[in-house]
Amino acid sequence: MKPAAFRYERPRDVAGVLDLLAEHGDEAKILAGGQSLVPMMNFRLARPEMIIDIGAVSGLDQVTRNGDHLTIGTRVRHVDLERPDFDGPLNSLLAVAARHVGHIPIRLRGTFGGSIAHADPAAEWCLLAQTLDADVAVASARGKRVIAAGDLFKSAFITSIDDDELLTEVRLPWLGPDWKTGFSEFSRRAGDFAVVAVASAIRLADGRIAEARIGAAGVGATAIRLTQAEAALAGQPLGPDAIDAASELASEEVDPRGDIHGSADYRRDLVQALTRRALS
Ligand SMILES: Cc1cc2nc3c(=O)[nH]c(=O)nc-3n(C[C@H](O)[C@H](O)[C@H](O)COP(=O)(O)OP(=O)(O)OC[C@H]3O[C@@H](n4cnc5c(N)ncnc54)[C@H](O)[C@@H]3O)c2cc1C
Structure with a gap:
């Protein structure tokens, strides 16, 4: 073709x-x-x-830490995030997720911003943006604005970026050493889009969960936050009991549709299993 x-x-x-x-x-x-x-x-x-x-546009291909944010330029390629040049929980989250994005030739060319703008409901970067409450910076001849991830993804392949706007960078909140991150994905073959993927970020204080962020992709038209599971974890020690309870709630709060890759019940089971793995 x-x-x-x-x-x-x-x-x-x-x-x-x-x-x-x-x-x-x-x-x-x-x-x-x-x-x-x-x-x-x-x-x-x-x-x-x-x-x-935009392959020749300078200044859009850097990953930089700016205070409490990690800024990822739109032209940063998937492969550039497989071994991020900084330490900490965000490093491991990005690195694990990056290796699930397609195959090596795709990761060598495909970009972080392109994935966000494309808004595939099963895309790993859209899942991380949604889970971590990313800010997405766009620019047009009319000016600049910042769109919160929660307002960006409207439906499958539909965002609130206007036709005359360029996505320039994505800002992820910096996660300090008191955060633990996890990512787990199931796809039919290595390199395929996720059937379901789950990402988590947990902040611990005095041995208990002070803040929990859990997101799932492959269960609807956009990646979603699993808010009931997040709420169930708050204040709990991070152990098997809390993880089992949160994983069960996660599977109950999603409402996936079945397709050729898996029935709705199968996806719900995957959410439970993958939430348990991500949190563990
Ligand atoms: C076989 C195969 C398997 C794949 N598997 C996966 C997978 O497992 N997970 C996954 O997440 N992705 C997967 N992908 C998609 C891949 O990650 C793409 O790289 C990504 O979706 C789009 O990024 P891109 O840079 O290639 O964007 P492009 O293809 O160049 O653009 C995609 C869309 O975004 C728009 N766009 C791009 N950049 C901007 C910008 N800065 N501002 C505004 N609009 C913009 C374009 O106009 C276009 O509409 C796969 C692709 C293939 C071919």
Whole structure:
């Protein structure tokens, strides 16, 4: 399959991207790693008249710690997060999740921001953004704004990023040494999208759970927070009893739909098993 004809631009800076987006709006598409957009164009599920390739735009490919945030530039590739250049619980969470994103050739080209903008309901980065309450920075010729992850993901493949906006960076809260993180995923074959994935981040104080964040992907149109399971953990010591109770609640609070990859009941069972593994 070949894509429909399109015009191609490769600006060198953000201002150039924003000018093109302002002029062409919904007729244009940003090309980042191309790992989702190009297949969609080849299948003619997307027919943009203009492609704006951001591969040469400088300043969007850094991972930096800014006080209480980790800032991930939109062009940071999946592979760059397999061995993050910093220590701590966020390191292990990103590293484990990164290795679940597709296969090595996809991770070498695909980008963090591209995955967030694409908003696949089973995507690992969308799950982490939702679980950790990420802030997503976007820019347009009209100005800049920051969208909380909870307001960003509207439905499967639909976000609140406007047609003339460029996602520039994603800010994750920095997790200090009192946090413990976990990630567990089930897919049919290595490299496939998750059937279900669960991410967790737990802050301990005096041996008890002071704060809990648990998210699940593959159970709806967007990744979701498992708020009942989170609430059940608050104030508990992090041990088998609390983990079992939270995992059971997690499976009860999701409302997945069945498809060719698994029935609704099967996905609910996966949520329980994967929540237990992530928390353990
Ligand atoms: C075989 C296969 C298996 C895969 N498995 C997985 C998997 O297990 N988990 C997973 O998460 N992903 C998986 N992917 C998808 C992969 O992670 C993509 O890299 C990712 O979804 C999109 O990132 P990209 O940089 O390639 O974006 P592109 O394909 O270039 O763009 C995707 C969409 O986002 C928009 N976009 C990109 N960047 C921006 C920006 N900065 N601002 C605004 N809009 C933007 C584009 O216009 C387009 O609509 C798989 C892909 C393939 C082909």
